[in-house]
Amino acid sequence: MCNEHGINQFQYYQWKDQFLANASKVLRLRKLARSRHGWNVRTKSLKGLVGELTLELKKARDGHEKAWHLYSC
Numbered sequence: 043m044c045n046e047h048g049i050n051q052f053q054y055y056q057w058k059d060q061f062l063a064n065a066s067k068v069l070r071l072r073k074l075a076r077s078r079h080g081w082n083v084r085t086k087s088l089k090g091l092v093g094e095l096t097l098e099l100k101k102a103r104d105g106h107e108k109a110w111h112l113y114s115c
Contacts, residue, residue: 044051
């Protein structure tokens, strides 16, 4: 294969060793990137939920204050 592509066998084995040495790093980085993506999706979902609950709470408080104002008059 090396002769076919004009590559020195020593260079081929050097590249192979470098590839194998770094392959685990690449796989770990991909796994980390997927994990972070999952956390980002979950965080976005939770932020939306907090926003919805905040609006509901504000509506409930506003309604309570209006009812209290009408009752006290």
